[in-house]
Amino acid sequence: MEISELIKNNFPAIIALTGTLLGVLITQLFNWLNKRSEFYHQHKLKKTDQQIVFENNEVIKPVLDFLKKELCLITKIYQKGLNKEVSIEDELSEHILEMSMVGARIRILGNNILNKKYEEFTKLRIPISFDSLNEEGNKDINTAFENMKKAELLASEIISEIKKST
Numbered sequence: 001m002e003i004s005e006l007i008k009n010n011f012p013a014i015i016a017l018t019g020t021l022l023g024v025l026i027t028q029l030f031n032w033l034n035k036r037s038e039f040y041h042q043h044k045l046k047k048t049d050q051q052i053v054f055e056n057n058e059v060i061k062p063v064l065d066f067l068k069k070e071l072c073l074i075t076k077i078y079q080k081g082l083n084k085e086v087s088i089e090d091e092l093s094e095h096i097l098e099m100s101m102v103g104a105r106i107r108i109l110g111n112n113i114l115n116k117k118y119e120e121f122t123k124l125r126i127p128i129s130f131d132s133l134n135e136e137g138n139k140d141i142n143t144a145f146e147n148m149k150k151a152e153l154l155a156s157e158i159i160s161e162i163k164k165s166t
Contacts, residue, residue: 059105060162066102067155069095070121074128078148081132081141106158114161121154 007014073088073095080086099122106118124147131144 055166059108060166063102063105063162064159066098067121067158069098070125071152071155074125074148074151077125077129078132078141078144081139081144109162109165111161111165114158114165117154117158117161121151121158124148124151124154 069091073091076086076088076091080088103118103122106114128144128147128151130138131140131147133139
């Protein structure tokens with residue numbers, strides 16, 4: 001018996017067998033592609049989650065903590081101008097060291113408006129200190145208070161910009 005006769009006599013069985021094998025191969029190929037696509041998307045989601053956690057823990061949270069400390073320090077400077085018994089020297093030196101690292105964290109976000117607001121915010125401590133603590137008779141508590149309120153406003157604008165950036 002020749003091959004052509006064998007094929008002719010068993011053609012329906014050969015078609016069924018070929019169709020079944022192709023169906024199994026195509027199903028396995030689609031399953032593999034689906035699993036590969038799912039793995040890729042899971043990897044991408046995991047990477048995005050890690051970036052979000054990093055940004056929250058290493059950028060946003062330290063900046064917000066610094067803003068809180070800065071506002072507290074500004075308030076203490078103002079209070080010291082009203083009452084000389086408040087101590088700020090230890091906090092001030094530690095706080096100045098932290099300021100540049102927070103500035104670097106803010107620059108990571110790449111928002112020029114945020115950078116300008118932060119620079120303006122950190123510069124406000126100088127006139128508040130001068131107006132509150134000047135002992136040569138040039139003390140101006142009212143201006144210090146106005147600058148303190150301006151610092152509070154800038155801090156809220158910085159927080160708002162951080163929220164927009166993330």
